[in-house]
Amino acid sequence: MEIINRTNLLIETKIQQAVSGFCTDGLIAEFKYCQSGTSLRTPATGTYYRRTKTRPQGRLIRVRLNKENRYPIKMNFKTSSYYRVKNSRGEEFIYQKMKPILLHNAEDLVLAIFLHEFSHYLDHIEGRNGRYKQTKADNFALSSLESLGVRIS
Numbered sequence: 001m002e003i004i005n006r007t008n009l010l011i012e013t014k015i016q017q018a019v020s021g022f023c024t025d026g027l028i029a030e031f032k033y034c035q036s037g038t039s040l041r042t043p044a045t046g047t048y049y050r051r052t053k054t055r056p057q058g059r060l061i062r063v064r065l066n067k068e069n070r071y072p073i074k075m076n077f078k079t080s081s082y083y084r085v086k087n088s089r090g091e092e093f094i095y096q097k098m099k100p101i102l103l104h105n106a107e108d109l110v111l112a113i114f115l116h117e118f119s120h121y122l123d124h125i126e127g128r129n130g131r132y133k134q135t136k137a138d139n140f141a142l143s144s145l146e147s148l149g150v151r152i153s
Helices: 012-019 106-125 134-147
Strands: 002-005 028-033 044-049 060-065 073-086 092-103
Touching: 002 012, 012 106, 028 106, 044 106, 060 106, 073 106, 073 134, 092 106, 092 134, 106 134
Parallel strands: 002 028, 028 060
Antiparallel strands: 044 060, 073 092
C-alpha cells in the first residue's frame, strides 16, 4: 500500500496498523485537506474509487479533512437495527438506527473514514458489488476502531 499524506497529521503508523493482515497490494491511500471555505457541516469525506481515468484498476482511497473542524466531533454510524414508524395517515416508514460516536482528534476522524472506505476496497477485491454496503462498512470501521483502542465515546 502506498500512503500519500498531504496533511500535517501523523497517521501513517495508525493506517498501517489498521490494515495489517489484509491484502493491500496496489492500494493507494491519499489524505488531504478539503478546499478552503468548506462548510463545517462536512468534517471529512472519503471515497473509494473502483476505477478512474488515471487508474483503470481502481484501488484508490481518498480522504479529505476539513481544517476548520472543532473536536470532539460527533459522527453517526449505521447499525444493522431497523425500526418502523407510522405517520398520521397510517403510512409505514422504515428507518435505520444510528450509533453516534465521538472522535476526539483529527487522526481518529481520518482513521474512521479510511476504515469505512477500506471495507469497500475489500468488497471490490473479493468481487462483491458496491451496492448496499454502507452498514457493513460502518460496522467494519467501528469494530476496527475498537480493536485498535481508539476512544469513541
